[in-house]
Amino acid sequence: xxxxxxxxxxxLVILFLVLVANLSRIQIFxxxxxxxxxxxxRRMVDEYAIExxxxxxxxxxxxxxxxxxGSTYKYQREYPMGDLFExxxxxxxxxxxxxxxxxxxxxxxxxxxxxxxxxSLASQLLGKRGKGNSLVLTVDSRLQAKAAEALGDRKGxxxxxxxxxxxxxxxxxxxxxxxxxxxxxxxxxTQAYMNALNAxxxxxxxxxxxxxxxxPGSSFKVVVAAAALDQSVFSTDSSFDCRGxxxxxxxxxxxxxxxxxxxxxxxxxxxxSCNVAFAQIGISLGAHALADYARLFGFGxxxxxxxxxxxxxxxxxxxxxxxxxxxxxxxxxxVVATPLEMALVAEAVSSGGELAKPYLVQEVKDSSGKxxxxxxxxxxxxxxxxxxAETLTEMMVExxxxxxxxSARIGGVGVAGKTGTAEVAGxxxxxxxxxxxxxxxxxxxxAVLVENGGxxxxxxxxxxxxxxxxxxSLK
Numbered sequence: 001x002x003x004x005x006x007x008x009x010x011x012l013v014i015l016f017l018v019l020v021a022n023l024s025r026i027q028i029f030x031x032x033x034x035x036x037x038x039x040x041x042r043r044m045v046d047e048y049a050i051e052x053x054x055x056x057x058x059x060x061x062x063x064x065x066x067x068x069x070g071s072t073y074k075y076q077r078e079y080p081m082g083d084l085f086e087x088x089x090x091x092x093x094x095x096x097x098x099x100x101x102x103x104x105x106x107x108x109x110x111x112x113x114x115x116x117x118x119x120s121l122a123s124q125l126l127g128k129r130g131k132g133n134s135l136v137l138t139v140d141s142r143l144q145a146k147a148a149e150a151l152g153d154r155k156g157x158x159x160x161x162x163x164x165x166x167x168x169x170x171x172x173x174x175x176x177x178x179x180x181x182x183x184x185x186x187x188x189x190t191q192a193y194m195n196a197l198n199a200x201x202x203x204x205x206x207x208x209x210x211x212x213x214x215x216p217g218s219s220f221k222v223v224v225a226a227a228a229l230d231q232s233v234f235s236t237d238s239s240f241d242c243r244g245x246x247x248x249x250x251x252x253x254x255x256x257x258x259x260x261x262x263x264x265x266x267x268x269x270x271x272x273s274c275n276v277a278f279a280q281i282g283i284s285l286g287a288h289a290l291a292d293y294a295r296l297f298g299f300g301x302x303x304x305x306x307x308x309x310x311x312x313x314x315x316x317x318x319x320x321x322x323x324x325x326x327x328x329x330x331x332x333x334x335v336v337a338t339p340l341e342m343a344l345v346a347e348a349v350s351s352g353g354e355l356a357k358p359y360l361v362q363e364v365k366d367s368s369g370k371x372x373x374x375x376x377x378x379x380x381x382x383x384x385x386x387x388x389a390e391t392l393t394e395m396m397v398e399x400x401x402x403x404x405x406x407s408a409r410i411g412g413v414g415v416a417g418k419t420g421t422a423e424v425a426g427x428x429x430x431x432x433x434x435x436x437x438x439x440x441x442x443x444x445x446x447a448v449l450v451e452n453g454g455x456x457x458x459x460x461x462x463x464x465x466x467x468x469x470x471x472x473s474l475k
Contacts, residue, residue: 044094048073052109053134055089055101057141058362063089064102069185076183077102083176084144087207088137088307088360091179095190101135101361104307108133108364113372131367138167138362138375146470147172150463155202155451156431157209159343160467163442165377166347166356169471171340173208175200210303211310213336214449217422217456218273218404219432220331222345222392225270227293228281230388236267236395240277251323253279253330256421256455270395271403273419275330282329287317290328296383298344298355299337304380306360312341331422342434343447349396350416350436350445353389355380397439405433407461410469414439417464419456428452433460437468444471 052075055064063085066075077092079085090100098106107113111132147158147170160170181193197204206212228234244260246253253275255261261274269277282290294300294314303309315324315334327333340358348355357378364373384392396416399405405417416439420432431453436445446464453459 045072047110048075048094050110051075051131052077052092053111053132053365053367055109055135056137057085057144058136058138059140059142061141063137063141064092067185073184076185077179078183078185079179081141082180083178084141084148085139086176086179087173087209088139088171089179091182093182093184093190095184096182096194100307105135105361105364108373109135111366113364133367133372134365135361136363136365137360138162139170139360140474142474143170143467143471144172146170147463147467148174148176150466151448151450154453154459155208156449156453156460157207157212157339158446158448158463158467159209159339160444160446160471161343161347161358163347163350163436163445164354164356166358166380167362167377168358168360169444170467171209171360173206173212175202175204177204207307208339208449208451210305210307210338210340212338212449213310213312214338214430214432214451215335215422215424216331216337216342217420217430217432218275218278218331219342219345219418219420219434219447219456220335220337221270221273221278221329222349222396222418222434223293223297224278224282224285224290224329225266225395226297226349226384226388226392227285227289228266229391230293230384231285231289233284234266234281236265236391238266240264240266240269240274240280242269242274242276244276246276246279246326248279248283248323248326249321251326253326267395267398270418271398273399273404273421278329279326282325283322285329287320287325287328290314290325291317293383294335296355296381297348298341298380303338303340303344304357305340309340310338312337331420339447339449342432342449343445346434346436346447347445348383349389349392350442351389352386353382353384355383393439396435400435404455404457405435405461407457408433408435408465408468410437410465410472413437413468413472415465415468416442417461419461421454421456424452428454431456431459433457433464435461435464435468438472443475444468 051066073094090102092102158172242261299312400415400417404419415437417435422430431450436442448460450459
């Protein structure tokens, strides 16, 4: 009997120790996980009891703010500028979750970020609920509005960066949606709105400016030209004979509209966007050299940014034959890029070959206006030599003055650009234009994409021109 009692007692002690260990593990190691679990209503109620900080544009416009609803989820978000910044700011809804900066900077907006003032730490220790921190963005609301107006209801994107610093001046996607419609306020049927957005065949939830991946077409010729000039494989005077098409092992590279350009120099080939010349240039360089330069410009990796980005790609050079190299050299085959990536290509050329990390949040401020965090320009590396960038700039100015980018001309202002008309199976080509201005001393670099817009010079270049004019008027 005593033996059975001892065994039972031993079992009970073991079970008790296991229970204590498990509870200790949960309290010590699992507390944060439980606290932050999406099903934890108490956590949500606690978070919405805090008045999150505002999100402001560079010119002081309120893009997001908290309003006191007096409900269980006390402070809920309001977006005074509607859909204009939804792809950047995102939305914060206790029913549908968070996206954009509302998600990525949630802790900072709640006042719980890594950098806090003595006052905010003291308030937390005393259980007080102060107002959270605010974000000040690099984007100017006036330029954002002009980019959105110029793009209209066409599917596509506009990205504008400040050369040398990488600060985002405008970043627009289309179509967009109103984030207010997903915040449960004023009897709104947010579920019906969410269902409608999910069913929309235009896919408004996709931020085409940073996540959309498209063949860049002839806008990629800037990267190919940079590789050729940087390695001194060709000079601006190198000559090519274009008869409207080029046979590469049984595959035909065509000029747009089958136009024969005749004898053209390297510089002239970029001005008229000659596919035959650039296919030959790419074949001469080889797949690995092209891939190396694409990587230097940012292809093959996610761009470090305040928000997630799509990964632009050149393709695997080990799997490319001459046909694939020729097609890749004109921005087709497996080459895909986001508008943000192509804006970086323009920025690198405008900055003497230097890439700067793009950023969206300029400052984080506490409720008293004290700056807790300020973003400084961060180099990403050197894409090409300065002399190459200078030569490319001269060639790209000629593209706008005399070539396919004439729709972007601005009287009295030097504009450097490159069009792109990317073929899409069974549909109209995607329209591209990348540019920077003024030349010399650029102040803005832009990439424009219009899905199935047709010729880059006719659809994308005029949009870029409108944004350039507005940007230069704000200086």
